[in-house]
Amino acid sequence: MTRRRVLPAASLAGILLLWWLAVVLFRIPEYIIPSPVHVARTLFGDFGTIARNLVPTAVESVLGFLLGNLLSIAVATLFVHQKTIEEAFFPLAIIVRSIPIVALAPILVLLFGNDMAPKVIIAALVCFFPTLVNMVRGLSSVNPQALELMKILSATKGEIFWKLRIYNSLPYLFAALKIAASASVIGAIVGEWIGSTEGIGALIIHATYNFDTGLLYAAITAACVFSVAFTSLISFLERRLVKWSPGEA
Numbered sequence: 001m002t003r004r005r006v007l008p009a010a011s012l013a014g015i016l017l018l019w020w021l022a023v024v025l026f027r028i029p030e031y032i033i034p035s036p037v038h039v040a041r042t043l044f045g046d047f048g049t050i051a052r053n054l055v056p057t058a059v060e061s062v063l064g065f066l067l068g069n070l071l072s073i074a075v076a077t078l079f080v081h082q083k084t085i086e087e088a089f090f091p092l093a094i095i096v097r098s099i100p101i102v103a104l105a106p107i108l109v110l111l112f113g114n115d116m117a118p119k120v121i122i123a124a125l126v127c128f129f130p131t132l133v134n135m136v137r138g139l140s141s142v143n144p145q146a147l148e149l150m151k152i153l154s155a156t157k158g159e160i161f162w163k164l165r166i167y168n169s170l171p172y173l174f175a176a177l178k179i180a181a182s183a184s185v186i187g188a189i190v191g192e193w194i195g196s197t198e199g200i201g202a203l204i205i206h207a208t209y210n211f212d213t214g215l216l217y218a219a220i221t222a223a224c225v226f227s228v229a230f231t232s233l234i235s236f237l238e239r240r241l242v243k244w245s246p247g248e249a
Helices: 002-025 036-045 047-081 083-098 101-112 116-140 144-152 157-194 200-209 213-241
Strands: none
Touching (some): 047 157, 047 200, 101 157, 116 157, 144 157, 157 200
């Protein structure tokens, strides 16, 4: 456990040191690339502004995460029990996924306005497809012998689902949730780029237009910290709830 914590911390410290040395040795202007010291100073100096803008981004991310993953679990359950529906709509889901989220964002803003709704929907869309694919695989790849045994014991579809399929799918689900946790933050920020007066995305646009690179990097750092914390929470829940691998289920 100590090794798993020390090595990432050492890597991060090394990257920050190289960043600082590059800025100092090559005399890079701060309006192009600020030093880590300047970013840290801005992060603490403008903490109130950054925190105030982080709140809506965090809310949009969490709501989008919940909406997208709950919907994907429901659709995956439907696909597993109704193969005809899966064959009809799964390719359509792949086609929708191939559309860049930046291209969908303006359409959603036009449809749902400029408030929180389009940002939540964008975050949900980013989360939906990885979880759908993993959940379909997890629900489908049950142990054939265990499935046959439950059928011999006259288990209903509901009993097979709750006692076998869900149990088998949890490792796949949490693998997708860890991806979705960080992706939801990206989705919310992309939604804020299209049209918003608050949030980390709006703050990034504001800092870019004003050549305030310190604030720009500080806002990105705040978003990264929240994303890592969100993903770490999912990993913590996984360690608490899942004590087996897919093959052992």
